[in-house]
Amino acid sequence: MTHQLPPLPYAFDALEPYIDTLTMQIHHGKHHAAYIANLNKAIAGTPFEEMPINELLARINEVPEEIRTAVRNNGGGHSNHTLFWAIMAPNAGGAPTGALASAIDATFGSFETFKEKLTAAAINRFGSGWAWLIVKPGGALEVISTPNQDSPIMTGDTPILGIDVWEHAYYLKYQNRRPEYVANFFNVINWAQVAANFAAAQR
Numbered sequence: 001m002t003h004q005l006p007p008l009p010y011a012f013d014a015l016e017p018y019i020d021t022l023t024m025q026i027h028h029g030k031h032h033a034a035y036i037a038n039l040n041k042a043i044a045g046t047p048f049e050e051m052p053i054n055e056l057l058a059r060i061n062e063v064p065e066e067i068r069t070a071v072r073n074n075g076g077g078h079s080n081h082t083l084f085w086a087i088m089a090p091n092a093g094g095a096p097t098g099a100l101a102s103a104i105d106a107t108f109g110s111f112e113t114f115k116e117k118l119t120a121a122a123i124n125r126f127g128s129g130w131a132w133l134i135v136k137p138g139g140a141l142e143v144i145s146t147p148n149q150d151s152p153i154m155t156g157d158t159p160i161l162g163i164d165v166w167e168h169a170y171y172l173k174y175q176n177r178r179p180e181y182v183a184n185f186f187n188v189i190n191w192a193q194v195a196a197n198f199a200a201a202q203r
């Protein structure tokens with residue numbers, strides 16, 4: 001089994017006006033596809049070829065040194081983007097409900113404070129990377145950011161929401177205005193999926 005590009009779960013123009021159509025086409029069809037092609041090339045003929053992507057990332061330190069950087073960058077890119085497409089949706093945004101809303105309130109004090117923390121993590125990540133809402137092994141929520149395509153899975157955490165702050169995620173529409181992209185990103189967050197990810201991470 002080699003890794004394959006998952007279809008986008010909505011149309012390329014579905015996230016307009018917040019995320020533009022051309023960005024979605026290039027991001028999914030070129031960037032994500034390239035991570036997968038390069039991952040498949042790196043693991044071809046190795047015992048890691050059949051391993052599910054998130055298990056591969058959790059066991060990144062067992063990957064032979066000569067392919068570890070390629071697996072880290074491209075395997076991270078594959079996993080991160082697979083999550084990313086799913087936690088966005090048209091007619092989304094707003095605020096979470098249910099157990100996730102309660103956990104966010106208990107952890108951060110309020111949804112607004114959480115939003116400020118995630119926004120700061122996204123804006124302050126220097127260069128390319130991601131801002132995340134993760135579940136720690138003990139079940140606690142935390143906002144973090146990672147450089148490049150590093151996944152929280154590589155350090156034993158479970159990402160349930162991620163904002164891609166690589167320039168390829170926003171430059172065509174927002175140019176250097178990352179804060180505006182991040183502010184608008186909250187209009188496309190699929191909280192039902194994030195809540196499902198949260199529930200899965202508790203098990």
Ligand code: MN
Binds near residue numbers: 027081164166168169
């Ligand atoms: Mn990306």
